[in-house]
Amino acid sequence: MKQREPETTETKEPRGRRIVIRRAYDYSLLFLTFFLVCFGLVMIYSTSSYNATKYYNDATYFLRKQLIFAVGGMVLMVVVSKFDYRITNHPLPVIKIKPLTLLYLLCAVLQVAVLFLGENIKGAKRWLEIPGIGSFQPSELTKICVVLLTAYLASRAPKALDSMWGFVGILVRVGPLIALVLIENLSTAIVLAGIVFVIGFVTSRKKGYYVAVVILGIAGVAAMIMAEGFRGDRIDAWLNVETHPKGYQTLQGLYAIASGGILGKGLGNSVQKLGFIPESHNDMIFSVICEELGLVGAVAIILLFLLLLWRLFVIAVNAPDLYGSLIAVGVMTHIAVQVMINVAVVTNTMPSTGIPLPFISYGGSSLVTLLIEMGIALGVSNQIEYRE
Numbered sequence: 001m002k003q004r005e006p007e008t009t010e011t012k013e014p015r016g017r018r019i020v021i022r023r024a025y026d027y028s029l030l031f032l033t034f035f036l037v038c039f040g041l042v043m044i045y046s047t048s049s050y051n052a053t054k055y056y057n058d059a060t061y062f063l064r065k066q067l068i069f070a071v072g073g074m075v076l077m078v079v080v081s082k083f084d085y086r087i088t089n090h091p092l093p094v095i096k097i098k099p100l101t102l103l104y105l106l107c108a109v110l111q112v113a114v115l116f117l118g119e120n121i122k123g124a125k126r127w128l129e130i131p132g133i134g135s136f137q138p139s140e141l142t143k144i145c146v147v148l149l150t151a152y153l154a155s156r157a158p159k160a161l162d163s164m165w166g167f168v169g170i171l172v173r174v175g176p177l178i179a180l181v182l183i184e185n186l187s188t189a190i191v192l193a194g195i196v197f198v199i200g201f202v203t204s205r206k207k208g209y210y211v212a213v214v215i216l217g218i219a220g221v222a223a224m225i226m227a228e229g230f231r232g233d234r235i236d237a238w239l240n241v242e243t244h245p246k247g248y249q250t251l252q253g254l255y256a257i258a259s260g261g262i263l264g265k266g267l268g269n270s271v272q273k274l275g276f277i278p279e280s281h282n283d284m285i286f287s288v289i290c291e292e293l294g295l296v297g298a299v300a301i302i303l304l305f306l307l308l309l310w311r312l313f314v315i316a317v318n319a320p321d322l323y324g325s326l327i328a329v330g331v332m333t334h335i336a337v338q339v340m341i342n343v344a345v346v347t348n349t350m351p352s353t354g355i356p357l358p359f360i361s362y363g364g365s366s367l368v369t370l371l372i373e374m375g376i377a378l379g380v381s382n383q384i385e386y387r388e
Helices: 026-055 061-081 085-089 099-117 138-156 158-162 163-183 186-205 210-227 229-239 245-260 285-317 322-346 364-381
Strands: 009-011 020-024 119-121 124-130 134-136 385-387
Touching: 009 364, 026 061, 026 285, 026 364, 061 364, 085 099, 085 138, 085 322, 085 364, 099 124, 099 138, 099 163, 134 364, 138 158, 138 163, 138 186, 138 322, 138 364, 158 186, 163 186, 163 210, 186 210, 186 322, 229 245, 245 285, 245 322, 285 322, 285 364, 322 364
Parallel strands: none
Antiparallel strands: 009 020, 020 385, 119 124, 124 134
């Protein structure tokens, strides 16, 4: 992709030689993000117009709500990208507290508030009702905090992560937030744990003990599933999707994928979205993409995500310091894990769980959080200097 000509400044070395310092804002990443958000809006309208007309007498009901968050999130992304990401660890002038510390406390308070004051939607307490705005999911904000906090702790003492105790030290600090999310939502807690694991793994020079971390993590998730009856039902539904009552949504999604074929039925021509797939504009939106755009469209979207991850990888490699590099790694991990889980659930490769497809699935909290993270990553790229 063609890059916009970066800003340049000139300076002189001690011997009088003139060098040029270039700072290149990653417009490729910005364009990919913008395209995915716009594509998501198109698919939300396509998947939700039938139900929106049926229940709200307005085909654009869900589109308009998502559009508001998309515009607001894009503005926040651009604004955040103009700030130096390192200010998160500089004490504020008056109160002498780091912004990252304030964010940690805010996330902890909001997660506790969800447990006592959370809005119960379909048997799950994950949302807080904000007057004039609507439902807000605090666990989405927690994702930003976990990325920043883990990156900061790992960059402050990278050699400590060469041993298990260094990784445990990070878990002691980040763990309380993940534990609060775990009470509400196992799938989101898995995403958060994945972010911490990958940042620690990338930072450490000795990788052997991470095998034990993976084994313990899998054992912990298995224990959680066995302890909760409804999670055990999801395993049973996954293994017997055609006969289990709770396999209905996944089965309808598979019908949509199969009927799409190579080229799909055409944008807007899905049949399964007409009440067969419950809330097809949410977590199951990828199945409708496959039905309307076919295998070609599905592969194209996955390739766009891969390009997005590649741009984040380039930022991580070229970041001016370890903190910036690990922030990019954390954002990259967040998006990669969510895409893999969502596609795996839709294709029945793993048991059903509530993870949205980044930038595309309906949900204001998720979209705004992702756009803020992209703004932080763009802020890291804006600090990269190229000397000529």
